[in-house]
Amino acid sequence: MSSRVDHRAAEMQTGLFDLSFLYGLKNGPKRDVIDFCMKMDLIAKEYVCPACNEKMELSECSTLEDGFIWCCRKYGQNAHHIKRSVRKGSWFECSHLSMPEVLIFTYLFVKKTSNEWIVDELIVSELTVLDWKSFCREVCIDMIIRGSKKLGGVGHVVEIDESKFGKRKYHKGKRVELKWVFGGIERGSKESFFCVVEDRTAETLIEITKKYVEPGTTVLSDCWKSYRPLTEEGYVHYTVNHSVNFKDPITGVHTNGIEGTWSAIKAQFRSQGTKKVKDEFDSYLGEYMWRRLYGGATLKGLFPCFLRGITVLYKPQTRDSPK
Numbered sequence: 001m002s003s004r005v006d007h008r009a010a011e012m013q014t015g016l017f018d019l020s021f022l023y024g025l026k027n028g029p030k031r032d033v034i035d036f037c038m039k040m041d042l043i044a045k046e047y048v049c050p051a052c053n054e055k056m057e058l059s060e061c062s063t064l065e066d067g068f069i070w071c072c073r074k075y076g077q078n079a080h081h082i083k084r085s086v087r088k089g090s091w092f093e094c095s096h097l098s099m100p101e102v103l104i105f106t107y108l109f110v111k112k113t114s115n116e117w118i119v120d121e122l123i124v125s126e127l128t129v130l131d132w133k134s135f136c137r138e139v140c141i142d143m144i145i146r147g148s149k150k151l152g153g154v155g156h157v158v159e160i161d162e163s164k165f166g167k168r169k170y171h172k173g174k175r176v177e178l179k180w181v182f183g184g185i186e187r188g189s190k191e192s193f194f195c196v197v198e199d200r201t202a203e204t205l206i207e208i209t210k211k212y213v214e215p216g217t218t219v220l221s222d223c224w225k226s227y228r229p230l231t232e233e234g235y236v237h238y239t240v241n242h243s244v245n246f247k248d249p250i251t252g253v254h255t256n257g258i259e260g261t262w263s264a265i266k267a268q269f270r271s272q273g274t275k276k277v278k279d280e281f282d283s284y285l286g287e288y289m290w291r292r293l294y295g296g297a298t299l300k301g302l303f304p305c306f307l308r309g310i311t312v313l314y315k316p317q318t319r320d321s322p323k
């Protein structure tokens with residue numbers, strides 16, 4: 001596909017998108033913004049006129065923030081003068097920010113910038129930042145779902161565990177909602193799964209394990225009784241008794257990987273403000289999984305990777321949606 005080649009070329013050209021490139025777009029000619037966004041498939045390269053079915057023209061319009069608009073003007077029979085925003089169906093639709101500002105915001109999300117810093121940098125309200133971060137997390141989740149495969153397989157090791165999130169603060173007379181999260185990580189890979197569970201019964205935990213972990217996988221867990229049916233479900237199951245050791249002295253079985261992961265997730269949630277996390281718990285878990293899967297060594301390429309994710313979830317429209 002030529003668009004993929006174009007992507008690569010555009011990514012190379014811009015030196016992997018540092019902030020200075022994006023600020024260059026913000027302060028430069030609007031045509032450059034349009035060209036860049038088209039090249040990256042962030043906005044449509046053409047738009048079909050709903051009245052005459054011909055391709056509309058991209059017209060300059062200095063009173064518009066974007067500087068350009070799709071336009072079709074016909075005289076005589078079937079006379080019409082129709083305009084459409086270049087943002088239709090795109091990541092930028094419905095935003096009052098300029099397209100470079102949205103890109104800068106997106107970059108700052110990928111780079112885990114604090115809300116306060118973004119408020120200050122883009123001169124927007126905190127509510128705007130929270131909304132956009134929430135949209136970004138939807139992109140993360142979409143990318144995970146599309147890219148997901150089951151963990152493990154014969155000869156592979158997956159550590160599973162449950163962890164309690166949230167605290168009860170009786171002394172303040174408030175009951176904070178507690179959530180159990182069940183999750184697993186595959187050793188030697190970046191694959192993981194995490195989900196909020198209503199209870200920790202065998203029925204619940206085994207069903208989720210079967211959904212995310214290949215049969216035949218070596219599964220390591222603590223001695224929680226709900227894990228007992230794993231063997232009959234076709235897993236090679238080992239346990240470590242946490243009330244005695246954190247590493248079984250005989251088998252060497254430990255679940256340090258998943259234990260460490262809980263600490264990392266909780267630290268990330270704390271840094272984002274637990275109050276905010278509470279309402280969109282699943283989506284924050286999604287963001288964590290995305291960063292785990294795509295981040296790490298390739299942090300530099302993370303922003304282009306995220307932009308590609310955006311173009312899948314937000315397919316720019318090339319014509320009006322059917323009524």
Ligand SMILES: [Zn+2]
Pocket residue numbers: 049050051052053054072073074080082
């Ligand atoms: Zn037309």
